[in-house]
Amino acid sequence: MAYGGYDWNRRLGDYISSVADALNSQNGGQLSTLISVSRGSYCNVVAAGLDQNKGQDVNRLSRQLEKVAPLGEMLGQHMRCMQYFVNRRFVDSYNALEKSANAFLQEFRNWESAWAMKALHTVAYELRTIAEMADKEMASNGKIPDKLKGAGSFLMKVFGALAGKGPKRVGALYVTCQLFKIYFKLGTVHLCRSVIRSIETARVFDFEEFPIRDRVTYMYYTGRLEVFNDQFVLADQKLMYALVHCDPLKKNNIRMVLKYLIPVKLSLGVMPSKLLLERYGLLEYKEVIQALRTGDIRLLRQALQTNEDQFLRSGVYLVLEKLELQCYRRLMRKIHIIQKQKDPGRAHQVKMDCVLKALKWLNIEMDIDEVECIMAILIYRNYIKGYFSHKSKVVVLSKQDPFPALTAMT
Amino acid sequence: MADMGSFPNREIPRQNNSYGNNGYGNNGCGGNGYGNAGYGNSGYGIHGYGNNAYGNSGYGNNNYGNGGYGGHGYGNHGPGHNGYSHNSRGNGGFDTFDRRGHVDVRKPQQQNAHRMRNNRPTNWQRGPVAPAPSWRDQSRSAEVGGRNHPRPRTPELVQAEAAGRRPYSTGTRSSPDISREWRSSRENSRERGAAPARALAAYADVGVESEGNLTTSIVGTCQDMCPVREREQRQRLRDLAIFERINGNTAKTSADLAVKKFCRTISVAELHPSDVRPQHVLWGTLQYLLHMLDRRDYNFESVHAFLFDRTRAVRQELGMQCIANSQAITMFEEIVRFHIMSERELREKKVATGNEANSQLNFQQLSKSLLTLLNLYGAVDAEGGSGWLHEAEFYGYYVLLNLGDRDNFKAEPLSLWFRKVRSSVLQAPDFVYARNVLRCYRSDNYKGFFDLAQKATYLQGCLMELYFGQMRTLALRAINCGSYKMHPYPVADIAGLILMKQGDTEELCKAHGLITGIDKEQHLSLMAKQAPFTPSTQTFRHQCTLISRKRAPTFYEEIVGERGDIER
Numbered sequence: 001m002a003y004g005g006y007d008w009n010r011r012l013g014d015y016i017s018s019v020a021d022a023l024n025s026q027n028g029g030q031l032s033t034l035i036s037v038s039r040g041s042y043c044n045v046v047a048a049g050l051d052q053n054k055g056q057d058v059n060r061l062s063r064q065l066e067k068v069a070p071l072g073e074m075l076g077q078h079m080r081c082m083q084y085f086v087n088r089r090f091v092d093s094y095n096a097l098e099k100s101a102n103a104f105l106q107e108f109r110n111w112e113s114a115w116a117m118k119a120l121h122t123v124a125y126e127l128r129t130i131a132e133m134a135d136k137e138m139a140s141n142g143k144i145p146d147k148l149k150g151a152g153s154f155l156m157k158v159f160g161a162l163a164g165k166g167p168k169r170v171g172a173l174y175v176t177c178q179l180f181k182i183y184f185k186l187g188t189v190h191l192c193r194s195v196i197r198s199i200e201t202a203r204v205f206d207f208e209e210f211p212i213r214d215r216v217t218y219m220y221y222t223g224r225l226e227v228f229n230d231q232f233v234l235a236d237q238k239l240m241y242a243l244v245h246c247d248p249l250k251k252n253n254i255r256m257v258l259k260y261l262i263p264v265k266l267s268l269g270v271m272p273s274k275l276l277l278e279r280y281g282l283l284e285y286k287e288v289i290q291a292l293r294t295g296d297i298r299l300l301r302q303a304l305q306t307n308e309d310q311f312l313r314s315g316v317y318l319v320l321e322k323l324e325l326q327c328y329r330r331l332m333r334k335i336h337i338i339q340k341q342k343d344p345g346r347a348h349q350v351k352m353d354c355v356l357k358a359l360k361w362l363n364i365e366m367d368i369d370e371v372e373c374i375m376a377i378l379i380y381r382n383y384i385k386g387y388f389s390h391k392s393k394v395v396v397l398s399k400q401d402p403f404p405a406l407t408a409m410t
Numbered sequence: 411m412a413d414m415g416s417f418p419n420r421e422i423p424r425q426n427n428s429y430g431n432n433g434y435g436n437n438g439c440g441g442n443g444y445g446n447a448g449y450g451n452s453g454y455g456i457h458g459y460g461n462n463a464y465g466n467s468g469y470g471n472n473n474y475g476n477g478g479y480g481g482h483g484y485g486n487h488g489p490g491h492n493g494y495s496h497n498s499r500g501n502g503g504f505d506t507f508d509r510r511g512h513v514d515v516r517k518p519q520q521q522n523a524h525r526m527r528n529n530r531p532t533n534w535q536r537g538p539v540a541p542a543p544s545w546r547d548q549s550r551s552a553e554v555g556g557r558n559h560p561r562p563r564t565p566e567l568v569q570a571e572a573a574g575r576r577p578y579s580t581g582t583r584s585s586p587d588i589s590r591e592w593r594s595s596r597e598n599s600r601e602r603g604a605a606p607a608r609a610l611a612a613y614a615d616v617g618v619e620s621e622g623n624l625t626t627s628i629v630g631t632c633q634d635m636c637p638v639r640e641r642e643q644r645q646r647l648r649d650l651a652i653f654e655r656i657n658g659n660t661a662k663t664s665a666d667l668a669v670k671k672f673c674r675t676i677s678v679a680e681l682h683p684s685d686v687r688p689q690h691v692l693w694g695t696l697q698y699l700l701h702m703l704d705r706r707d708y709n710f711e712s713v714h715a716f717l718f719d720r721t722r723a724v725r726q727e728l729g730m731q732c733i734a735n736s737q738a739i740t741m742f743e744e745i746v747r748f749h750i751m752s753e754r755e756l757r758e759k760k761v762a763t764g765n766e767a768n769s770q771l772n773f774q775q776l777s778k779s780l781l782t783l784l785n786l787y788g789a790v791d792a793e794g795g796s797g798w799l800h801e802a803e804f805y806g807y808y809v810l811l812n813l814g815d816r817d818n819f820k821a822e823p824l825s826l827w828f829r830k831v832r833s834s835v836l837q838a839p840d841f842v843y844a845r846n847v848l849r850c851y852r853s854d855n856y857k858g859f860f861d862l863a864q865k866a867t868y869l870q871g872c873l874m875e876l877y878f879g880q881m882r883t884l885a886l887r888a889i890n891c892g893s894y895k896m897h898p899y900p901v902a903d904i905a906g907l908i909l910m911k912q913g914d915t916e917e918l919c920k921a922h923g924l925i926t927g928i929d930k931e932q933h934l935s936l937m938a939k940q941a942p943f944t945p946s947t948q949t950f951r952h953q954c955t956l957i958s959r960k961r962a963p964t965f966y967e968e969i970v971g972e973r974g975d976i977e978r
Contacts (some may be wrong), residue, residue, distance in 0.1 A: 187822050187830075228823035309833070315825035321849050369907065373857035375883075379892035381854070387938075389894035390903065396894070 012049025015042055016065055019075055032118040035078055037085050037126045046079050074103035085130065094127075094134040094147050096227045098154060101127060109161050115162070117171040124158060124178045127151045132185070152182045152191070163198050173199065173214035180221040189225060196222060204301035216253070224260055229320060235264045255280045263319040266292065269326070269406025284310055288320060295330030298362040326406065328374055329383040331358060332395075333403050348386075348397040355395075368393060456668065613729040613782060628731060630686025635695045636668035637685045644668070651716050667696060672723040689733050690886075692724050696741055699724075700748065703965035709858075711768070714752050718772065725779060734790050736798075742783040743800055747869060747969040749776035750807065754872040754957075780808060801973050802838030805831060809844040810873040813851045822846075848876065856885040860909050864956060869966055871957035878954065882908045886922055890940055898935035901926055909954055 015034070022031040059076060066072030077100035084093035101123045105186055108116055128151055135145035155178055162172040176195050183191050199207075199218070208217065223238035239261040246253050262272055262285050271289055276282075287303035292295070304311065304320055311317040335354060340347040352371045359366050375395050378384045383406070385398035634641075640664060644650055648660045654669065656662045670687065687695065699717050725745065727740050750771055756769040783804055792798050808827075815824045835841050843862070850858035859881050863874050885908050893899050905915040912934070919926050919936060923944040929935040962968040 038799040085525050184826075189823065189826065222518050228825050275412050308836070312828045312831075313838075315829065317821075317828065318848075320854065322852055324849075325853055333718040370855075370857040370861070373855060373888075373907075376892045377854045377856075387894050389897045390889075390899045391894075391897040 003037075008048045011045050011105070012061075015045055015049070015073060016061060016075070019071075020065055023071060026113075026115040028118040030124040031116060033121060035126075036122050037078075037082055037093075038129045039125075040082075043082040043086050047083040050079060050083045061195065071104065071107055074100045074107070076100075077103065081130075090133040090137045091131060091147065094130045094151075095405045097123075097126060097130055101154065101158075105158060105161060113165045114171060117168065120158070121171060121174050124155055124175050127154060128178050128182055131182075131264070148182055152179060152186070152188075155179050155182070156195075158197060159198075170210060173210040173218055177214055177217040177221065180218075184221065184224075189228070192221070192225060196225075212245055216246050219245075220257055220260075223257075223264075223306065224315075227260055227264060228315065230319075232264050232267045236268060239264060251280065255282065258282055259314055260316065263316045263323075266323055266326075267319060288323070292323060292326055292330060295327055295332075295334050296362065297324060297327045297331065297359070297364055300324060300327050325374075325378065325381070327381060329378060329403065329406075332378070332384060332397075336397060337403065348399055350395045350397065352388075352393040352395060433615055450880065545731045566800045575759055597607065613732060613734075613785070628681060628683060628686055630688045630691075630727065630731060631683045632687045633691060634665045634668070635687070635691065635698065636663075636665070636670045637687075639685060640670060641665070641668045644671075652708065652715055669699065669720045670723050670727075672719045672726060686730065687727055689728075689731070689735075689737060692727060692733075693737060693741065696721070696724055696744060700744060700966050700969055703748070703969070710755050714756065714772075715768070717748065718752070718775065721748065722775065725782070729782075734786055736790070736792070739783065739790065739798065741788050742779060742786060743804065744969050746776065746779050746783055746804065746807070749779060750869050750872050751965060751968060754875060757875075780804065780811070784808060795973060797832075797834050802835045802840040805835050806844035806870070807873060809841070809848055810870065810874075813877060843870065851877065851881075854884055854888070856888070857907060860907065863909065863954075866957070866960070868957065868960040868962065871954075871960055875954060875957060878909075882910070882918060883922065886919065886924065886936075887943055890924060890938065890943055891938065893936075893938040895938050898927070898929045898931075898937050900938055901934040904936065 005128055018026055019031065021027070022034060029288065033040065037043060062072040062076030062080070065075050077096045081093050081096035081100055084090070084096060101289065102118070104123060108120060111350060112378050115188075128148075128191075131147040131151035134147040138145040138147065141264065159175045162168045162175060177200060180192060181194055184248050210218075218240040219238045223235050226232075226235035226238060243254065243257045243261060246257060248254070258272075258276070258280055259282060262282065263270065266285075266289070271293065272285070274286070277286055277289075284307045287299060287306070291298075291300035291303060304317065304391060311320060314382055332350065332355070335358065336347060339350065352368055352375065355371050355375075356366065356368060359371070372388060372390065372393070375384075375388045379386060379388065382404060385400075385402050385404060386396050388395045495721075513683055632638075645661055645663060650660055650663050650668070654659075654663045654667045656664055656667065699720055702713055702717065705713060724741065728741065752772050753769065753776060756772055761912070787798055787801050807822070812827075831841075843866075847859065849855075849861050850862060859874075859877075863871060863878075866874055889904065891901055901915050901919070902912050905912045908915065910918065916934065918927055924936060924940050926934055926936050
């Protein structure tokens with residue numbers, strides 16, 4: 001590929017001057033656009049310019065910049081990063097980026113105001129993105145991928161620089177979210193705790209002062225963490241917050257929140273409408289919900305089996321498995337209703353044998369002892385009010401409110 | 411940044427993040443490394459070289475005690491000024507306060523409470539460390555003009571010391587030699603054979619216990635279960651285990667009896683190939699060890715303690731040599747089985763003597779070896795493409811070990827862990843079994859749980875026994891809560907449910923504050939709805955005979971199983 005030599009050189013020069021301008025006028029937005037790598041439009045310019053002039057080295061260019069604005073060394077490394085990126089050498093690109101980010105962070109710490117926050121965020125985003133690509137490259141070359149881990153460590157440092165009091169704090173949540181994304185990808189979610197503690201125990205700062213986009217993302221991830229820990233009420237609060245505050249036009253984001261919110265809501269006894277599922281393409285939950293509505297345990301198990309891969313990948317499988325108890329509750333309720341129609345006087349007495357027959361009809365093999373066990377647990381967990389008799393193998397439901405609302409317990 | 415001291419480093423580029431140091435936690439001029447802000451340069455209170463970079467690669471890393479804490483290293487205001495750079499021990503340590511009371515307090519930038527890991531593969535080898543001279547020595551040496559350190563403190567020398575190698579006191583070594591030696595040992599190690607990276611990855615996850623240089627591996631040549639050097643040394647020191655002694659003589663052992671001990675700190679560079687056992691010897695050693703489990707002449711605890719240590723050494727050497735193949739997998743499988751089985755045996759003893767320690771250590775090693783094994787499955791391709799024979803069994807053990815994972819915040823949540831499991835494993839019967847147990851556990855289905863326990867293999871039963879206490883308590887609770895007042899629940903039935911003998915069940919009830927009595931039909935029964943249900947403070951560890959009966963006739967058989975297909 002032949003570049004018009006002089007042209008690229010000049011464009012590179014222009015690029016550098018724009019950076020200098022941005023720095024001198026403290027224009028965070030412009031700086032952010034200029035240093036964007038994976039989403040940026042200047043990479044090609046930079047790469048071509050550098051390629052073109054083998055004689056001119058990056059150090060000289062950065063020293064040039066240094067004369068008019070700080071961050072010369074940062075830019076030098078950053079330009080290298082862009083060059084490697086265009087040539088698809090992601091590991092090298094990441095290494096250069098880390099150096100550049102380091103230099104940037106040093107200067108950033110010294111600046112009083114937070115004008116460069118947007119640029120810092122861009123750097124954080126790029127760190128994560130390029131680290132992911134670098135890891136893939138390392139894995140395909142048979143090496144142990146560790147760039148993403150490194151990006152995580154570095155971003156913790158960035159977080160440290162932002163989390164103190166002062167005008168810079170407002171940018172900390174964005175970095176937190178980047179960290180969450182990294183930890184979730186790596187599976188090391190226990191590392192989230194320290195960051196969360198930092199954000200949530202702030203006394204000087206109100207959570208609502210963070211930008212809304214960051215708040216939604218934050219709540220989404222912390223909600224997911226609560227799901228992993230089986231804390232459904234908390235998960236509900238957080239995911240609902242995310243849902244409510246999410247931009248209604250961002251359908252994809254809403255879908256992501258719903259993917260985790262639905263199992264949580266189901267565990268609390270709230271069913272989404274079919275319309276909701278259709279609108280957001282979450283039809284994998286359709287059969288699950290149907291099973292819950294009808295007390296069809298066989299259908300529930302089948303639904304989990306069919307969509308097993310999907311549910312496992314998103315991490316909701318174990319939550320959905322627990323819904324089986326609710327299914328039993330529903331089954332009991334149906335039996336109760338049927339019995340009421342036949343003989344209202346004795347409807348509240350349900351023979352365990354009857355339950356056994358119903359299950360057999362659903363092709364579920366169980367012995368009477370296990371049925372009794374399930375009844376005992378339903379009562380113990382307050383899904384049903386009543387008692388059971390081991391001797392006569394009967395469950396006696398309470399005459400008043402035998403099926404308390406699910407949301408009442410937990 | 412003024413260059414202080416006598417080491418002008420103008421030719422060394424600034425911002426050099428070399429050598430294990432990414433310049434983090436260090437402000438000033440991005441330099442804390444070697445050649446970074448040059449030597450003797452003040453990044454920030456970190457004067458001098460040897461300062462942050464060395465020995466910090468990743469271990470006690472750069473941030474602490476690194477610059478900041480008055481680490482006046484060398485060459486700062488001239489050589490030997492503040493004596494040893496405290497950071498040279500790879501402990502970016504906290505002991506880096508300059509004892510001269512001269513703490514550099516330019517700390518605010520250093521607020522990372524977070525350890526920054528240097529993610530470069532370390533080129534250092536942590537070795538036996540020379541005892542650091544006390545600060546008194548340091549000051550003395552400085553005052554006397556470096557009496558203890560006659561050689562010029564060149565960068566290479568400091569570097570080598572910082573890497574933790576013993577500084578050679580033979581005066582003949584001059585700096586160029588050292589740097590050459592360092593360089594050449596690097597090359598040598600490369601020749602030893604770079605380990606296949608996936609094998610490395612398998613061992614790196616849990617940290618190869620030798621903590622050696624991960625980019626090299628060594629190939630052992632020792633043909634005995636214990637290297638000759640160690641054997642002779644231990645004979646001299648009378649450090650022989652019971653099983654290693656000839657006729658009980660504490661100072662005599664033989665090649666047939668001695669087995670290499672586990673040693674925590676080993677530097678791969680210091681190790682001679684004749685000290686390391688190659689794969690086939692490790693295999694033979696393991697078989698010898700496992701046969702010891704069925705000895706009748708010593709009690710289980712002593713045998714276990716011996717095996718615990720020696721198998722750990724075997725694992726260590728497998729890791730050191732980065733051996734990742736089907737035989738290594740088999741060895742790990744057998745070791746994991748050994749630990750599972752021991753877990754059960756030790757639990758009994760724990761109740762008797764109240765000694766938790768052994769069981770806990772065993773549990774730790776069980777987790778570690780299981781994790782390494784699971785990594786190995788991923789790292790090594792099975793021949794024939796049908797996957798590993800026992801893979802599902804061990805994935806199942808992982809699930810069984812982590813049933814109650816909510817309680818353990820450190821671990822990766824099971825939900826996330828499941829993402830990694832291969833679909834071939836997901837459908838396998840052993841794994842499906844474990845998943846069923848998980849389901850019953852999480853739904854509080856005690857009947858289902860104990861039913862599954864009855865169908866378990868011995869080893870699965872060993873693991874499930876960990877949860878028996880919980881599930882039994884749960885059963886009693888549920889029965890107490892929901893059972894009809896007028897129809898007391900016969901204790902015999904409860905016993906059948908929770909797999910206990912009737913007498914034991916009665917005791918269990920009592921321990922929970924539940925009263926039993928004789929009912930109308932002369933059966934011992936539990937009265938319903940008794941108010942105070944006290945969680946039992948006593949741990950009931952009666953060995954469930956049901957599970958005991960499942961065991962193969964000998965421990966060895968249980969661990970090794972049928973092994974027609976594995977080559978020796």
